[in-house]
Amino acid sequence: MKICITSEGQDLDSQVDPRFGRCQYFIIVDTDSLEFEAVPNSNMEAMGGAGVQSGQLVAQKQVKAILTGNVGPNAFQTLQAAGIDIITGAAGSIREAVEKYKKGELKSTQGPNVNSKFGMR
Amino acid sequence: MIISVASGKGGTGKTTVAVNLALSIREKVQFLDCDVEEPNAHIFLKPAIEEKRQVFIPVPEIDELKCTYCGKCREVCAYGAVAVIKSVDSGKGSVLVFPNLCHGCGSCSYFCPQQAIKEVNKEVGEIEAGYVQPAFPNADVRFVHGRLNIGEAMAPPVIREVKKYVVRDRITIIDAPPGTSCPVITSIKDSDFCLLVTEPTPFGLNDLLLAVEVVRKLSLPFGVVINRSDLGDDKTETYCQKEDIPVIMRIPFQKEIAVAYSHGKTIIEAVPSYQVKFQELYRGIAEGNFS
Incomplete structure (x- = not known):
């Protein structure tokens, strides 16, 4: 099964990026084989609408779930429309997050947990 | 003629200068409060609103x-x-x-x-228009302001609607929002002259530099008004001198002005001698002394 994790770096030992729309990389990983692809986030410096754009980028990758730290209202709506499980509060390395997800320790969220513009810094 | 009143920093006295200028000059004035995120000129001008419409x-x-x-x-x-x-x-x-x-x-x-x-x-906001006669019987000032709806992020569409009220048979005075971003550009572009109001503090000067960059980019003739000019330091004066920017008016700190302001009253109501100073300010601009 393919899932996506927001990441600060390009490999499985990188830390989970707590921002969704403006994270540095999206790591698309197969939870069984741990084969992965690191996609640089072109929306990192977007003026606005980063959550919406990133949501569509993730949707195109046809993943089952997204693991991230926080997700705002626009991104949430976009991911939900794409039928992707949204899991917030992920932290630590990408590898650890995948393990926790496989063990069922991470639960999907039912709503956005931060406001718009949270990732602006 | 369109005179816009802007500043980099907020709270320097844009509205104070705009309002007193509008009431002092013996001309027909069209006053446009373009600070649609927090319009406040109506507090001082107390217009009787005759027209109200929504902006979409x-x-x-x-x-x-x-x-x-x-x-x-x-x-x-x-x-x-x-x-x-x-x-x-x-x-x-x-x-x-x-x-x-x-x-x-x-x-x-x-x-x-x-x-x-x-x-x-x-709907993103509304426009209100009226005249200031009830409060100021001797002034022929038509008043227009825009108000952005709470929760809306974009001011320029409302500002553009306010600016449609620019008329050629009245002197238009535009009270611009603070800052240097889109709402300010939308408010001050197409002006014939821009007054930059500042205060002689490090923050005031820092933001004045940014505002000067904007008006130069827009190729607007401009000059500076230093409010509370006897407080702070002399770096603003030095800067203007060095850059050859005319300091058109200085308003020293005066308790009567501050007290009047806190009651929603203008400078010229508190210290009537200022009316002549604002008339001179206007004459200087109209005669092109600073352009």
Whole structure:
């Protein structure tokens, strides 16, 4: 099964990026084989609408779930429309997050947990 | 003639200068409060509002029966206000519109190959207009201000509506918002002269430098008004001298002015001798002494 994790770096030992729309990389990983692809986030410096754009980028990758730290209202709506499980509060390395997800320790969220513009810094 | 009153820093006295200028000059004035995020000139001018209307921007509405989820609208939207999700299996996708990100440019409906997008009006603010005669019988000042709805992010559409009230047979005085971003540009562009109000503090000077960059970029003739000119330091004066920027007026700190302000009263009501100073300020601009 393919899932996506927001990441600060390009490999499985990188830390989970707590921002969704403006994270540095999206790591698309197969939870069984741990084969992965690191996609640089072109929306990192977007003026606005980063959550919406990133949501569509993730949707195109046809993943089952997204693991991230926080997700705002626009991104949430976009991911939900794409039928992707949204899991917030992920932290630590990408590898650890995948393990926790496989063990069922991470639960999907039912709503956005931060406001718009949270990732602006 | 259009005179705009701007500043980099907030709270330097834009509205104070704009209002007193409008009431002092013996001309027909069209006063436009373009600080639509927090308009406050009405507190001092106390206009009798005669006209009220809403401001709308066009936002897209998608006809999902016609939409093929091709993604053209998303591609042309510069603001990420449209999301197109293609479904994996059945072919039925979804299109999401985020009206709060939309600038109302109309590209999505223009480029939609299926003509599946129509524009619907979304209210973003309102305009109020009237005259100041009840409070100031000797002044012929027509007053217009815009008010952006709470929760709306984009001021320029409302500011553009306010600026449609510019008329040639009155001297237009524009009270601009603080800062140097889109709302300020929208407010001050096309002015014949821009007054930059500042205060002689490090913050005031820092933001004045930014504001000067803006007016120079827009090629507007401009001059500086230093409010509370006897407080702070002399770096602002030194800067203006070095840059050859005319300091057109200095308003020293005076307790009577501060007290009047706190009661919603103008400088010229508290210290009537200022009326002549504002008339001189206007005459200097009108005669092109600073351009």
